[in-house]
Amino acid sequence: MSDLLKTTRLSRRQALVGLGAGATTGLIASPSLILAQTPDAIRFGHLTPRTGFLGPLGEYGVMAVDLAVEEINAAGGVNGRKLEALKEDSVNPQTASTKAERMIERDKVTCILGEISSASCLTISQVAARNKTLFVNTGGNSDALRGESCNRYMFHVEHQNSMYVKSTGRSLMAQGLVKGKKWFSLTADYAFGHDLSKVAKRFMEANGGQFAADKLVPTDATDFSALLLEIRAAKPDLVISNLAGNQITNFLKQYSEFGLTFPVAGFGFDTALAWAAGKDNFGGIWPCVWHHLIDTPGTKAFVAAFTKKYGKPPENQAWGDYMAVKIMAQSMNELKSTETAKILAHWEKGAKFDVLKGREGYFRASDHQLISEMYTITALPAAQVKNQWDLFTSSPAVPGPNEDMEVIATSGDEAVCKMS
Amino acid sequence: MLTLFIQQVLNGLLDGVYYLLIALGLSLIFSLGGIVNLAHGAFYAIGAYLTIVLAPHIGFGGAMVASPLLVALMGIIVERGLFQRFYRSDPILSLLLTFGLAMVAEQSLRMIFGAPPLSFSIPPALRGQIFIGDFIYSRYRAMLLLIAAGCVLGLWFLLQRTAFGRVVRAGVQNPDMVGALGISLQPYMVAVAGIGIGLAGLAGVLLAPIYSIHPAMGQEIITPAFVVVVIGGLGSFWGVVVAALMVGLVKGITIGLGFTQWSTAVIYLMMLLVLLFRPRGLFGERIQRFE
Numbered sequence: 017m018s019d020l021l022k023t024t025r026l027s028r029r030q031a032l033v034g035l036g037a038g039a040t041t042g043l044i045a046s047p048s049l050i051l052a053q054t055p056d057a058i059r060f061g062h063l064t065p066r067t068g069f070l071g072p073l074g075e076y077g078v079m080a081v082d083l084a085v086e087e088i089n090a091a092g093g094v095n096g097r098k099l100e101a102l103k104e105d106s107v108n109p110q111t112a113s114t115k116a117e118r119m120i121e122r123d124k125v126t127c128i129l130g131e132i133s134s135a136s137c138l139t140i141s142q143v144a145a146r147n148k149t150l151f152v153n154t155g156g157n158s159d160a161l162r163g164e165s166c167n168r169y170m171f172h173v174e175h176q177n178s179m180y181v182k183s184t185g186r187s188l189m190a191q192g193l194v195k196g197k198k199w200f201s202l203t204a205d206y207a208f209g210h211d212l213s214k215v216a217k218r219f220m221e222a223n224g225g226q227f228a229a230d231k232l233v234p235t236d237a238t239d240f241s242a243l244l245l246e247i248r249a250a251k252p253d254l255v256i257s258n259l260a261g262n263q264i265t266n267f268l269k270q271y272s273e274f275g276l277t278f279p280v281a282g283f284g285f286d287t288a289l290a291w292a293a294g295k296d297n298f299g300g301i302w303p304c305v306w307h308h309l310i311d312t313p314g315t316k317a318f319v320a321a322f323t324k325k326y327g328k329p330p331e332n333q334a335w336g337d338y339m340a341v342k343i344m345a346q347s348m349n350e351l352k353s354t355e356t357a358k359i360l361a362h363w364e365k366g367a368k369f370d371v372l373k374g375r376e377g378y379f380r381a382s383d384h385q386l387i388s389e390m391y392t393i394t395a396l397p398a399a400q401v402k403n404q405w406d407l408f409t410s411s412p413a414v415p416g417p418n419e420d421m422e423v424i425a426t427s428g429d430e431a432v433c434k435m436s
Numbered sequence: 437m438l439t440l441f442i443q444q445v446l447n448g449l450l451d452g453v454y455y456l457l458i459a460l461g462l463s464l465i466f467s468l469g470g471i472v473n474l475a476h477g478a479f480y481a482i483g484a485y486l487t488i489v490l491a492p493h494i495g496f497g498g499a500m501v502a503s504p505l506l507v508a509l510m511g512i513i514v515e516r517g518l519f520q521r522f523y524r525s526d527p528i529l530s531l532l533l534t535f536g537l538a539m540v541a542e543q544s545l546r547m548i549f550g551a552p553p554l555s556f557s558i559p560p561a562l563r564g565q566i567f568i569g570d571f572i573y574s575r576y577r578a579m580l581l582l583i584a585a586g587c588v589l590g591l592w593f594l595l596q597r598t599a600f601g602r603v604v605r606a607g608v609q610n611p612d613m614v615g616a617l618g619i620s621l622q623p624y625m626v627a628v629a630g631i632g633i634g635l636a637g638l639a640g641v642l643l644a645p646i647y648s649i650h651p652a653m654g655q656e657i658i659t660p661a662f663v664v665v666v667i668g669g670l671g672s673f674w675g676v677v678v679a680a681l682m683v684g685l686v687k688g689i690t691i692g693l694g695f696t697q698w699s700t701a702v703i704y705l706m707m708l709l710v711l712l713f714r715p716r717g718l719f720g721e722r723i724q725r726f727e
Contacts, residue, residue, distance in 0.1 A: 066551070067652065068652070069652075071551055071650075071652065072551045072552040072553055072650055073552075074551075075550070075551035075552060076552065205697050231696040231697075232696055232697035233696060233697070234697060234699060234700040234701070236656060236700055237699060237700055238647050238648070238656050238657075239451055239454070239647075241447055241450075241451065241574075241577070242444055242447055242448065242451070242687070242688060242691040242692075242696075242699070243691070243696065245440065245443050245444060245447055245572070246440070246444075246691070248572060249440045249443075262553060262648040262650060265553055265648035266646075266647055266648050269557075269645070269646050269647070269648070270646055273558060273563070273574045273576060273577075273645075273646055274565060274572065274574055275564070275565045275572075275574075288552045288553070289553070291552070291553075291555060292552065292553035292554065292555050292648055292649070292650070293555060294555030294556065294557050295555075296557040296558075297555075297557055331552075404555070
């Protein structure tokens with residue numbers, strides 16, 4: 017084998033092509049997952065990111081869809097027919113739109129559920145509107161989707177950025193962290209982050225707070241040490257996270273590593289990120305559309321069924337996809353129909369649904385936002401944590417029992433939706 | 437304000453060192469075998485996951501030794517089973533091979549450990565901060581730097597001061613001549629793959645306590661590491677070291693000047709400039725085979 021490399025002849029051009037391709041190859045294509053189809057079943061499409069920085073959350077959505085379908089079929093299906101999910105990785109806005117088109121045209125799905133990325137929600141909703149097919153958004157938060165980009169065929173189980181901001185905002189006001197206080201804010205540099213930052217800024221200014229600094233953070237940034245030095249020098253009264261996905265976990269781990277002690281709060285959150293940070297690193301006040309410690313019979317049953325099937329509790333993204341499937345199936349059964357126009361009218365008329373919280377939820381006709389209670393969670397000190405899941409305590413439901421549930425949603429000119 | 441700027445520059449320099457452990461292995465494997473190892477990031481991820489598995493049993497210190505060794509072993513198996521078949525072919529083929537390998541590795545991690553990120557914290561004994569005047573640094577990162585610096589020096593010594601290194605360097609320049617002298621490069625390739633990939637595993641262990649651990653974490657680090665190799669230049673040990681520090685430095689300055697949103701884009705801009713004016717990289721040597 018002394019001539020092992022004897023015939024190796026690489027041109028410098030080839031070498032550079034190789035390295036260049038290496039340097040630019042960031043994304044890895046993912047296999048699409050398609051289930052075998054049963055004739056006569058009622059099929060719906062499920063699209064959500066399963067790879068990339070939102071992939072870990074998408075996986076919870078997929079698990080929840082499987083569980084919901086299983087439960088619905090065990091209880092007799094939809095109008096006596098079996099319910100079947102066609103699940104695919106939505107990857108990015110372009111791919112999401114292509115796949116949505118294919119699901120509607122080729123696979124004849126009755127509706128499409130899912131998604132987490134606000135950017136992909138937008139492209140799917142455009143396909144859905146063109147084909148007059150329902151799309152239920154289970155994870156995209158941006159207010160713009162309920163405002164300027166709203167359309168008649170898109171409904172939102174996921175709550176909007178304004179609801180997240182106003183929920184956490186209430187806790188911050190109660191602790192005196194807004195009026196006359198300086199905020200150091202970190203924002204994920206893409207559609208969701210910009211939208212959230214806009215809403216957060218509006219809240220802060222309306223309530224007498226000001227920015228010590230407002231920094232945009234690239235979505236692929238993993239190291240926060242430079243920002244931690246900035247935060248330390250700025251001595252803010254509060255550090256605000258408008259970050260997303262793995263960014264939040266990285267930030268929390270490194271914030272604790274650098275031993276900074278300014279209070280932390282966030283306006284966008286998923287419990288899986290707290291679990292990934294772990295009890296030694298998780299801190300601060302965060303909003304939740306739902307979490308596994310809510311004390312209602314519905315939540316207890318869902319958590320028990322999910323934990324039995326998957327060996328771990330569901331996180332809030334699982335709730336979103338689970339609710340969407342359940343609401344859809346329940347409506348089809350009540351209406352004895354799968355017709356889009358009938359379902360749409362039923363929801364717009366304010367049909368109520370058990371959303372596993374204290375009060376029932378309904379879709380608001382003006383922008384198709386599911387209106388239901390929110391929660392803010394506060395990290396427990398590491399010493400008080402009993403297991404790897406229960407890392408926080410929760411506020412009571414926001415808004416309180418005597419308030420209108422819509423007080424935390426957008427109102428007036430905060431987001432204007434003109435349905436077409 | 438000025439002191440904060442100096443802090444950012446300093447922190448940036450330290451930041452660059454994290455890329456070094458990955459970039460050095462990449463550069464070595466490419467220089468000697470002509471393989472662009474896109475799976476290098478996957479070995480980094482495997483190193484991190486092994487730490488989660490091993491640390492509860494043998495402690496973080498034990499994992500710091502055992503995980504890189506296991507990853508190095510995997511590297512050797514991959515070299516013997518796959519890489520060695522591609523040393524003579526078009527680099528596009530090995531690119532496809534390692535791209536596929538990266539996907540298989542990532543998907544395997546997803547199937548074994550699940551898609552959600554897993555938690556792992558700095559061991560209590562290593563927590564805490566160091567204060568130097570106004571500058572604050574984490575104790576854990578200081579240890580990480582020492583280990584990385586030790587690895588760089590050790591590797592330098594191995595390549596520049598030992599008989600092993602002489603053969604490797606000769607092999608990079610002219611494998612035919614090495615063969616004609618009656619030296620088989622095969623065991624050297626095995627060793628280089630083991631060392632290079634083992635270093636990626638070590639980076640995985642070291643960064644597991646401060647970064648999010650998820651199946652696609654390898655993708656996050658591989659791209660900047662490639663940029664470092666391209667900027668530094670092929671075949672140049674110190675080129676990679678200097679490039680890593682420069683990448684960190686430029687990032688630090690960008691953030692220090694207040695352009696946080698540009699902090700990752702700026703390193704690609706830097707790569708573009710270097711390629712325009714010095715296509716061989718800053719310190720790239722003229723390698724006969726690649727001309």
